[in-house]
Amino acid sequence: VLNPAALALVVAGLAGIATPAWWAGSAGLLPFVLVAGVLVVRRLRRYAFVGVYLLVGGGLNLASSVAAGEAVPAAAWAVVASSPVLFLAAFMLTEPLTTPPRRWQALTVAAVVGVLDGVAFSVGPLHSSPELALLAGNALAFVFGQRRGVRLRVLRREPVGADTVELVLAPRAPLAFRPGQYLELCLPHPRPDARGTRRMFSIVSPPARADEIAVAMRLPERPSSFKRAVAELEPGRVLTATGVHGDFTPPADPDTPVLWVAGGIGITPFASMAAAGAARDAVLAYRVPDADDVPYAEVFEKAGTTVLLFAPAPPAAPPRGW
Known part of the structure; x- marks a missing residue:
């Protein structure tokens, strides 16, 4: 405090x-x-x-x-x-x-x-x-703000793309947030590199799922010490966060149309927005290296989001509305 x-x-x-x-x-x-x-x-x-x-x-x-x-x-x-x-x-x-x-x-x-x-x-x-x-x-x-130590128990770690993993966490107390906001996750681990033990991640899940908070990250071939520690997390491990932050949130009026522009893992805040406001008139312009490897494609398809996909080659089977 x-x-x-x-x-x-x-x-x-x-x-x-x-x-x-x-x-x-x-x-x-x-x-x-x-x-x-x-x-x-x-x-x-x-x-x-x-x-x-x-x-x-x-x-x-x-x-x-x-x-x-x-x-x-x-x-x-x-x-x-x-x-x-x-x-x-x-x-x-x-x-x-x-x-x-x-x-x-x-x-x-x-x-x-x-x-x-x-x-x-x-x-x-x-x-x-x-x-x-x-x-x-x-x-x-x-x-x-929510100036308290947020305790998050690891529930599971799931792949959501070729090199992208989603970390699903259960907060010990209700965590209020708006779609598009992020939390700063703290993961102490042996021999951390220069990037440290704290990292900011957009919340992927919608606020309605208060019992589960999901964040996603890319795991490159040569990951940082933080991401190596994430890859070794086991269910039940308790992590801490410094609270919820950020102003990158959708307009309060659900009738306001929006254009979302993202590349790679930058899609995560828009996944939360799409899941939270399925009726919103939204267009997503998304750039990926592989059109068949699109994280959270089902979220945008369910929300009815119009997706403009930018990739070297078209997908084998484009989802509806893409």
Whole structure:
């Protein structure tokens, strides 16, 4: 729920143990924070999230310094090089475990943290600080999303194509989601490679099947350590997920026609949408290397989806509507 480093700083300050200080907010560490921060934000694709915080929090800190009589260039340099603004934005704010599931929610959290970080205030023993602002954003993110450890028991592993496998999982508690959303699956395994033990997967199953959650993935000839671990999963193994995320959902009005464009394993969110809204006027443009190896063909056929198949050669027996 709360960032442990920020919580420790607040508790230490309230208890009088120490005066909280962000060691990363210094000119000497600026090049390292800047380079590593860009890599983190690029990896997470949280450009707007980080940008809103920097615009609001950095802007308010700059305005406060200028209002106190400091020259604009010096004030701007102090915000960038002598405060934890960049470190908080790139590393602390973007932690997936404390990030809301929807884009608008994330932008709201970023703005709230920016305001609380940039405006000086005092409420009893609490004083404005970057760590307190971050904790407030964490609390708001908790209110927005399913911020709990999602436990998923492996039911079975099924092939859905020549090199594609579906993992069917049973959540211990009901899991609310919308078609097209994804979950971040955690699979600890020995000797993980550089890609780590967490991976994001679109939910293939429709929300109506709340007792079973299915995700699918491609297993290439030379898989990552994560996918090798998936190939060795046995029924009964309990996995964890960090919740449900994503804004790639269909229009709320079922009468709105849609065009879906996908290639390869990118078909998975559309399978969930098709299964959930069988009456929707939908056209799927799908590119595959083998027209006879199309994952979830039966789902789109049952939903009545018009499928435009792009492949080197036509299928031997095209399904109805293709």
